[in-house]
Amino acid sequence: MGKIRFFFGEALRSLWRNYFMTVAAMVTVFLSMFVLGVVLVFVYNINAVLKDVEQKVEITVYLKDSVTSTEVEALQKQILAMPEVKDSQFVSKDEALKRLKEDLKDHPELFEGLAKNPLPASFEISLKDPQQASVVAARFNGKPMVEEVRYGKELAERIFRVTSVIRNISLVFIILLGGVSILLISNTIRLSIYARRREVEIMKLVGATNWFIRWPFIIEGLAVGLVGAVLALIFVTLGTNFVMDRIRGALMFLTVPASAVSVAQLAVILLGVGALIGAVGSGLGLRRFLNV
Amino acid sequence: MIKFEDVTKIYPPDTIGLESVSLHIEKGEFVFLVGPSGSGKSTFIRLLIKELEPDRGRIFVGGRDLGSLRRWKIPYLRRNIGCVFQDFKLLPSKTVFDNVLYALQVTGNDSGSSRRKVGEILNLVGLGHKMGNYPDELSGGEQQRVSIARAFVNHPPLLIADEPTGNLDPDTSVGIMQLLYRINKTGTTVIMATHDREMVDRMRQRVIALEQGQVVRDQRRGGYGED
Incomplete structure (x- = not known):
């Protein structure tokens, strides 16, 4: 117990005494974590928008005019029982006509000569995973009461191609950025340890074990990493709130979800990465100087 | 206490540190290690604390x-x-008191x-009034006394001093010598590498002279030069 207090005391004292290095390392962590945080928020939001776009992929099953209401009810039950289906809505012939009239209300003349309702009734089916559209759609082909199945095949496939490319690019970007952050931070820490290599040498000569020397350095790294990451978290959160408000104001048609990434999630990632890099970076940075 | 058996240390590519050194130092002895720069005094000491490994031979x-x-x-x-x-090797970030305490x-x-032990030993070396100072606020002689206090606070059976008076003026050196002598009287074996001819001649202790890595003289109650 006394040892732990000693290690923390040593760490705090040397953070204070080497304040220039402390600040330099904190700024490095702050900048790296800030950039990482911004990119994470960006990627999360793009992902949310992509999901939203994908949700728009629906299957429409057009029914023959001859279907009876019991058949409709039976089919509805059957559809809702499919595991991939999120929701299914029946649109009657009358409903379909009403919608069309609503869409074309500037041209009432189009409907004047209409003797009977030419539109078919249909089911509009939304899916839990829109990528399953072709599989689910195929089940309706050949059913006696089904006139036609549509799910915007081409459009859907193009959307999925684009979204998967965007997702892969952002993943690569995050990994690269993480690597760069680790290098940058551990380099700064190594520099600050290099400045104190004589101290380490003396400690070894007096008979300190490697871990006895190492712990205060690790605690220092941990503290620097945490403080830098907390600052980054604050700035990222404030910054994204500000920017998101602007974007929502400017682009009404994009339904940007209110919080694609929660502050808690971001906090766990940034603080975790910051603290880990700080601690591990100084633990490893010390290694060369311990071989006395 | 210490035994060297045919110890050779060569620094790459071919600089001789020590060559075929065999000797024996008993518990409680006071030994001067003398010789010109590069004769192997520091190599001898660094081998003793296993900062270096010998290329041949065994050290006990x-x-x-x-x-x-x-x-x-x-x-x-x-x-x-x-x-x-010689350069004291005190931690600049710690006070005199904390430097000595660190060894414990x-x-x-x-x-x-x-x-309490730290306080006692600092009083013993005459620095009781400077415990809260930092090393750079002390004179060379005072810093050396701190480092002796640190070396002795554990009451180790062996104390090694590498040119402890090398940076100090003659009067201050005498004080340091007396301190080491008193430590030796408590039963601690003391090995001191030095250039200080006058000091060695005055103390009349065992002298081991090194030259180009070899023991050229090992004399009880000797002086610095041949006699």
């Missing part, structure tokens, strides 16, 4: 073969050997009694 300290001592056990060896260096803390001793 306190009956233990250093060659078979595992790396992780080196700190425990060093806790039994007090070291005093590394052994896991941070109790009230170890603090």
